[in-house]
Amino acid sequence: SGVACTTLRRPCRTMILVNPHSGRGQALQLFTGHIQAMLTEADVPYTLVITEHQNHARELVRNADLSQWDALVIMSGDGLLFEVINGLMEREDWQQAIKTPLGILPGGSGNALAASLHHYSQSPPAWNEELLLSCGFMLCKGLVGPLDLVSVHLASGQRFFSFLSLAWGFVADVDIESEKYRHVGAIRFLMGTLVRLASLRVYQGRLATSTRHPPSLSSPPPGHVAPDASPKQPETQSNNATTSPVDSLLPGLDQPVPDNWTVVNEEDFVLVLAIYQSHLAEDLWTVPGATADDGLIHLFYVTAGISRPALLRLFLAMEKGSHLACGCPHLAYEKVRAVRLEPTSQQGMITVDGEVVEYGPIQAQIHPGMANLIRG
Ligand code: ADP
Numbered sequence: 306s307g308v309a310c311t312t313l314r315r316p317c318r319t320m321i322l323v324n325p326h327s328g329r330g331q332a333l334q335l336f337t338g339h340i341q342a343m344l345t346e347a348d349v350p351y352t353l354v355i356t357e358h359q360n361h362a363r364e365l366v367r368n369a370d371l372s373q374w375d376a377l378v379i380m381s382g383d384g385l386l387f388e389v390i391n392g393l394m395e396r397e398d399w400q401q402a403i404k405t406p407l408g409i410l411p412g413g414s415g416n417a418l419a420a421s422l423h424h425y426s427q428s429p430p431a432w433n434e435e436l437l438l439s440c441g442f443m444l445c446k447g448l449v450g451p452l453d454l455v456s457v458h459l460a461s462g463q464r465f466f467s468f469l470s471l472a473w474g475f476v477a478d479v480d481i482e483s484e485k486y487r488h489v490g491a492i493r494f495l496m497g498t499l500v501r502l503a504s505l506r507v508y509q510g511r512l513a514t515s516t517r518h519p520p521s522l523s524s525p526p527p528g529h530v531a532p533d534a535s536p537k538q539p540e541t542q543s544n545n546a547t548t549s550p551v552d553s554l555l556p557g558l559d560q561p562v563p564d565n566w567t568v569v570n571e572e573d574f575v576l577v578l579a580i581y582q583s584h585l586a587e588d589l590w591t592v593p594g595a596t597a598d599d600g601l602i603h604l605f606y607v608t609a610g611i612s613r614p615a616l617l618r619l620f621l622a623m624e625k626g627s628h629l630a631c632g633c634p635h636l637a638y639e640k641v642r643a644v645r646l647e648p649t650s651q652q653g654m655i656t657v658d659g660e661v662v663e664y665g666p667i668q669a670q671i672h673p674g675m676a677n678l679i680r681g
């Protein structure tokens with residue numbers, strides 16, 4: 306792609322975090338069988354860390370001496386990278402920490418970012434071991450480019466960072482319900498889709514979006530005071546340069562959205578999906594035009610009234626990225642930079658990067674190029 310990439314320093318001291326329970330429980334065997342020799346051959350010195358419990362990686366990265374590492378790589382599904390990114394953002398030195406090059410080796414059952422990276426490298430589609438080898442090869446080449454992050458706020462005041470997706474309704478239900486089929490690998494999403502179609506339901510809520518540009522962190526317009534020279538930065542709260550980035554597009558969740566936002570007319574949805582990478586899963590090419598740092602939240606929603614066969618057709622078409630060409634009147638697609646969702650249905654599921662979050666009002670905005678990613 307046309308993105309300016311830098312190259313990792315050599316030798317590249319790499320921490321590789323492996324979740325032994327991800328996917329079919331074979332991440333460690335896949336690493337030793339396919340990746341280890343490749344890294345040795347390419348002279349990449351690495352330290353293997355096997356996670357022992359949920360949030361182990363998050364805690365480790367939050368407290369690590371990052372001067373010891375040139376790259377942090379996860380061998381798991383998307384869930385482990387979510388931990389690593391949030392661990393980095395919870396640090397006092399988050400501004401530097403989040404610039405640590407991050408890598409991903411698909412070892413889970415949900416490998417959306419790995420599939421997206423492979424796609425961005427303009428290689429023909431690959432699955433399973435072939436996708437793993439492609440990502441291993443990217444790691445050896447060591448090209449680094451920017452990755453957008455999305456800041457997410459919940460009604461409880463919780464705030465975290467997302468690199469992949471925010472889902473409500475059908476997609477979130479499938480993601481979570483299909484976890485019990487994790488042992489079948491990536492096909493769990495198709496199985497979950499078929500099961501969930503049988504109990505298709507409608508979710509009520511309000512959806513609003515903003516297309517305004519957030520002020521850029523990395524490249525201030527000419528004439529602006531460089532962040533380091535000024536005690537009051539535009540993107541950091543008050544006078545403390547170590548607090549996390551301000552979401553300049555987002556009012557408080559208890560406040561109405563500003564007049565310059567667009568409120569979606571529909572209130573009956575089958576699904577709402579905000580996604581910021583090309584793939585939602587290895588075989589779901591959801592956003593044909595997306596790149597890792599296009600600065601966009603790609604918002605899809607499907608409104609009530611869609612038939613089961615039509616919804617199934619959309620997901621089957623997504624394998625080839627042709628769902629937008631289905632002419633489905635219930636499918637909407639918009640490119641936005643901030644989004645707010647206020648469910649009014651009493652029950653439902655919301656996921657962020659495939660992980661369940663507290664159900665209720667939620668809003669998010671893009672931070673273009675906030676992280677760095679090892680890519681093809
Ligand atoms: P998958 O794609 O198979 O779901 P993930 O990387 O998303 O794989 O991991 C699934 C969940 O397991 C995530 O919530 C992650 O935080 C958690 N996790 C990470 N390490 C461990 C561990 N050692 N034991 C149990 N759960 C873990």
Ligand code: MG
Pocket residue numbers: 382383384413415659
């Ligand atoms: Mg997962």
